[in-house]
Amino acid sequence: MTTPFLLVLQICLAVAAKNFHLGRSKGGNLGTPMGYHSEPLPIARWFNQKLDHSNPLNLMTWEQRYFVNDKYYDKKNPGPVFIMIGGEGPADPKWMVKGAWIEYAKRFKALCFNLEHRYYGESHPTDDMSTKNLQYLSSSQALDDLAFFIQEMNELYKLPKDTKWIAFGGSYPGSLAAWARVKYPHLIFASVSSSGPLLAKVNFMEYFKVVVEALREKTGDDDCVTQVKLAHQQITSLMREQPDIIENEFKVCKKFSDASPDDVKNFYNSIADDFADVVQYNEDNRIGANEEYRNVTINSICKLLTNDKEKPAYKRLAEFNAIIMAKNNQTCLDYSYDNMIKELRNVTWGGDEARQWMYQTCTEFGFYQTSSAEVEVFGDAFTLDFFIQQCEDVFGKKFNKEFVRNAAAWTNSKYGGLDVSVSRVVFVHGSVDPWHALGITVTKDNDAPAIYIHGKLYILIKTS
Numbered sequence: 001m002t003t004p005f006l007l008v009l010q011i012c013l014a015v016a017a018k019n020f021h022l023g024r025s026k027g028g029n030l031g032t033p034m035g036y037h038s039e040p041l042p043i044a045r046w047f048n049q050k051l052d053h054s055n056p057l058n059l060m061t062w063e064q065r066y067f068v069n070d071k072y073y074d075k076k077n078p079g080p081v082f083i084m085i086g087g088e089g090p091a092d093p094k095w096m097v098k099g100a101w102i103e104y105a106k107r108f109k110a111l112c113f114n115l116e117h118r119y120y121g122e123s124h125p126t127d128d129m130s131t132k133n134l135q136y137l138s139s140s141q142a143l144d145d146l147a148f149f150i151q152e153m154n155e156l157y158k159l160p161k162d163t164k165w166i167a168f169g170g171s172y173p174g175s176l177a178a179w180a181r182v183k184y185p186h187l188i189f190a191s192v193s194s195s196g197p198l199l200a201k202v203n204f205m206e207y208f209k210v211v212v213e214a215l216r217e218k219t220g221d222d223d224c225v226t227q228v229k230l231a232h233q234q235i236t237s238l239m240r241e242q243p244d245i246i247e248n249e250f251k252v253c254k255k256f257s258d259a260s261p262d263d264v265k266n267f268y269n270s271i272a273d274d275f276a277d278v279v280q281y282n283e284d285n286r287i288g289a290n291e292e293y294r295n296v297t298i299n300s301i302c303k304l305l306t307n308d309k310e311k312p313a314y315k316r317l318a319e320f321n322a323i324i325m326a327k328n329n330q331t332c333l334d335y336s337y338d339n340m341i342k343e344l345r346n347v348t349w350g351g352d353e354a355r356q357w358m359y360q361t362c363t364e365f366g367f368y369q370t371s372s373a374e375v376e377v378f379g380d381a382f383t384l385d386f387f388i389q390q391c392e393d394v395f396g397k398k399f400n401k402e403f404v405r406n407a408a409a410w411t412n413s414k415y416g417g418l419d420v421s422v423s424r425v426v427f428v429h430g431s432v433d434p435w436h437a438l439g440i441t442v443t444k445d446n447d448a449p450a451i452y453i454h455g456k457l458y459i460l461i462k463t464s
């Protein structure tokens, strides 16, 4: 599956996969580090990990991928150990040579590890991702992986007894970095928790509230938001009266006359996700395959949405949508709910990993970015029920609203949500990142300070 030929095939087949789904970008939320210029990368190493830490009788194991950089570590004068916690995407070895944490590693002569999260990247604990096999996918198991890994590395590298481990993580791993201090304070001395959503919330309506605020804040007025509202009003009435206009402008793959109510919800959700994608990664300068789209920022898209008022608002919105489609190599907008569900039901390793993250949202976090708080701007199509239905359609009837609610409530009981009791953690957030709404942005305890950066995105672990 790693030959270039098959890789190309995979990209072609993945037309129905949404590039941005449930607040997660394809490949996970952590981008590539800034300033990477083809420096040599460390090789992948493999760690024999327990399958089920909660069951001492289960002796099954699997191979977990990790990376090491020992270039700055001096055995004669040993510094700390840094560990970057993997999240909902493949572990990227580029982070082993670039990023702010590497700058810190040079300064502190740290030994650096990057441990891939189970079920993502190449770290496959089971034969496939059947719902039954996904039972071992959870934040708790991931934290236990981390603890087991640290213990083993202490021995393998014969690290001095008083070695201090410092954990780093951004986004979901930002939460893991904090929770690692809750669960394993004797193994992890301190953590940098960036953009971590510590509160599990099923109806995460605040997400699109921050998106709308960011459009206002960055442009300095209401015009951009007003134009998006106007566009949605126009789309809604045109869908009734002249659907062919919207079909053409938005280059949809199938006619609205063939669309189910779920398809239509998915259509509106796709448009809103275009905004989510731009806001969540605004000006973060990620290096990647899409350098030509680096200028797609809140300010540039708002310019597009507000400049030419001769054109109807829905047309300007369609132009923005066309940019996002081009960026994602989509030739037509596939808003088919069934196609999306079909992809998410695929249990074979090697897709875009949306299934794994969806499983974690259904069984631990919720985090559903509904339109409930911003109905005027994005329409009322994607309510909580729409997302819960996805859990049921992908994993089974058992995954209903009550199930998801109980799961999220248990997550908050387990870790403490925003009342988490923890020390030696620094929480970092940016006001433009919608995930800050579920994180700790105010210092309550000097042993766990919060840094809230106004007008900025996220992730301290970048060089900037």
Ligand SMILES: *[C@@H]1O[C@H](CO)[C@@H](O)[C@H](O)[C@H]1NC(C)=O
Residues within 6 Å of the ligand: 292, 295, 296, 297, 300, 301, 304, 323
């Ligand atoms: C980004 O730059 C390209 C090339 O300079 C230009 O064609 C495109 O319109 C720009 N995109 C936006 C959203 O401003």
Ligand SMILES: *[C@@H]1O[C@H](CO)[C@@H](O)[C@H](O)[C@H]1NC(C)=O
Residues within 6 Å of the ligand: 011, 019, 289, 290, 327, 328, 329
């Ligand atoms: C789109 O295609 C280009 C060129 O083949 C590739 O570099 C890029 O990664 C693709 N983008 C996505 C989102 O698949």
Ligand SMILES: *[C@@H]1O[C@H](CO)[C@@H](O)[C@H](O)[C@H]1NC(C)=O
Residues within 6 Å of the ligand: 010, 013, 346, 347, 348, 349, 350, 351, 352
């Ligand atoms: C399921 O996913 C795998 C890995 O991406 C892919 O090769 C396969 O074609 C997919 N199966 C279906 C039925 O789409």
